[in-house]
Amino acid sequence: MELNEILRHLAENRFETASVLLFVVGLAGMLFNRNLFKKVVSMGFMDSAIFLFLTSAGYVEGRIAPIIADPSVPATVEVYSNPLPAGLVLTGIVVSVSFTAFGLALTQRLYKKYHSLNIDEIMMQARKSED
Amino acid sequence: MKKPLWYEKLERWVEGDSPALPEPLAHVENPEPVKEEEAPVQHGPSLLRSAGGTAMNRLTTAFGILCCAIFALLMLTTVAYLPRFGDADNAPENETSRRYIEQGLEEVGATNLVTNIILVYRGFDTYGESCVLFLGATAVIMLLEADRKNTSQKDRLALRRSDALDEEERNQILGHITTVLMPVIFLYGLYILCNGHLSPGGGFAGGSILGGALILCENAFGARRVQSFFNHKVYHIIKVGALILYAVLICYTIYVGANGLPNLIPLGTPGSILSAGIILPINVAVGLEVACTMYAFYTYFGRGDL
Numbered sequence: 001m002e003l004n005e006i007l008r009h010l011a012e013n014r015f016e017t018a019s020v021l022l023f024v025v026g027l028a029g030m031l032f033n034r035n036l037f038k039k040v041v042s043m044g045f046m047d048s049a050i051f052l053f054l055t056s057a058g059y060v061e062g063r064i065a066p067i068i069a070d071p072s073v074p075a076t077v078e079v080y081s082n083p084l085p086a087g088l089v090l091t092g093i094v095v096s097v098s099f100t101a102f103g104l105a106l107t108q109r110l111y112k113k114y115h116s117l118n119i120d121e122i123m124m125q126a127r128k129s130e131d
Numbered sequence: 132m133k134k135p136l137w138y139e140k141l142e143r144w145v146e147g148d149s150p151a152l153p154e155p156l157a158h159v160e161n162p163e164p165v166k167e168e169e170a171p172v173q174h175g176p177s178l179l180r181s182a183g184g185t186a187m188n189r190l191t192t193a194f195g196i197l198c199c200a201i202f203a204l205l206m207l208t209t210v211a212y213l214p215r216f217g218d219a220d221n222a223p224e225n226e227t228s229r230r231y232i233e234q235g236l237e238e239v240g241a242t243n244l245v246t247n248i249i250l251v252y253r254g255f256d257t258y259g260e261s262c263v264l265f266l267g268a269t270a271v272i273m274l275l276e277a278d279r280k281n282t283s284q285k286d287r288l289a290l291r292r293s294d295a296l297d298e299e300e301r302n303q304i305l306g307h308i309t310t311v312l313m314p315v316i317f318l319y320g321l322y323i324l325c326n327g328h329l330s331p332g333g334g335f336a337g338g339s340i341l342g343g344a345l346i347l348c349e350n351a352f353g354a355r356r357v358q359s360f361f362n363h364k365v366y367h368i369i370k371v372g373a374l375i376l377y378a379v380l381i382c383y384t385i386y387v388g389a390n391g392l393p394n395l396i397p398l399g400t401p402g403s404i405l406s407a408g409i410i411l412p413i414n415v416a417v418g419l420e421v422a423c424t425m426y427a428f429y430t431y432f433g434r435g436d437l
Contacts, residue, residue: 067245
């Protein structure tokens with residue numbers, strides 16, 4: 001594909017593009033932050049990016065949310081957008097909540113022991129106490 | 132203007148409480164100079180630098196940036212080749228979702244098709260998800276429970292003193308507003324919880340609201356008031372009971388469905404509140420568990436106890 005065409009496709013899939021960028025922001029945060037708290041927050045960024053990607057996969061132009069307004073009319077695919085990705089996102093959200101809580105709990109324990117959130121300092125102190 | 136004490140505390144905590152150790156990578160990451168007060172990074176005896184790691188550090192950072200750039204490029208290229216956003220012929224719009232949309236109401240009975248999928252069609256998966264939440268709560272409790280082994284006498288005294296101080300100086304405004312808002316928030320949470328099969332919402336969303344209401348209650352009236360109706364015993368009963376109720380219901384559904392037996396739980400009229408068979412009880416169970424877990428997360432992080 002030519003660059004023009006690629007850019008046009010990216011603009012068309014703007015939600016996916018945004019989610020990829022958000023994911024990379026989170027990844028960079030995980031890699032470059034020395035602060036454990038910020039690392040957990042960056043992980044949250046990555047989670048949100050994935051949720052955005054999944055939900056945008058379920059959207060279909062011109063169709064309404066998959067909640068049946070009138071049960072007497074038989075539901076057809078032409079009316080409702082795809083409910084499956086929305087269901088899958090829920091799994092991700094719950095796992096991300098659990099992960100965040102667990103990560104923060106570990107961080108708090110580390111802070112109580114080493115009085116620092118900086119990963120380098122924690123490693124240094126841990127090594128010192130090992131010797 | 133002086134910053135409030137809690138803000139300073141939070142700031143120090145978030146910053147890692149290590150003024151002597153500047154973030155060595157902050158500069159390479161932002162090419163433009165940051166704010167003036169942050170710019171003069173101390174070139175003092177940093178832990179990494181004293182080990183002769185400056186060049187190594189630069190290399191690691193460069194490698195990290197390279198990795199991120201390559202990853203972003205790869206993913207963006209993939210996105211460019213994805214089918215158009217919102218197109219009806221996309222790969223996810225296949226016979227699976229067709230079945231869920233066209234026969235979901237008749238087979239399961241909830242007008243909210245997403246609820247149909249997550250609680251019945253993929254109920255086993257959602258059960259695993261509840262277990263993940265349960266495990267998360269258990270792990271947090273294991274790590275943060277303040278017992279004799281991991282808390283010093285001093286910490287316990289400090290906690291008791293701050294509790295007593297809170298008891299004396301209740302925030303009047305917060306207390307009054309909470310008294311007015313609390314019933315409304317609880318009602319709204321219950322509404323979302325019980326309407327999960329009819330409208331957007333359900334156990335996870337409603338449970339989060341109920342948990343938030345409990346947290347507000349704790350802040351406004353003190354931990355002791357919440358403990359009077361929500362102690363360890365109640366917490367464990369709700370947490371385990373909800374999970375067991377969910378497990379029984381989902382096992383029943385799977386057993387009945389797999390063996391072609393008639394389902395004894397009536398599906399009811401679609402659209403009314405008592406419909407959709409097992410979905411309403413499951414939503415209530417999930418909601419209770421989520422509310423408990425949210426509140427437990429909050430209190431264990433703050434006090435190390437319920």
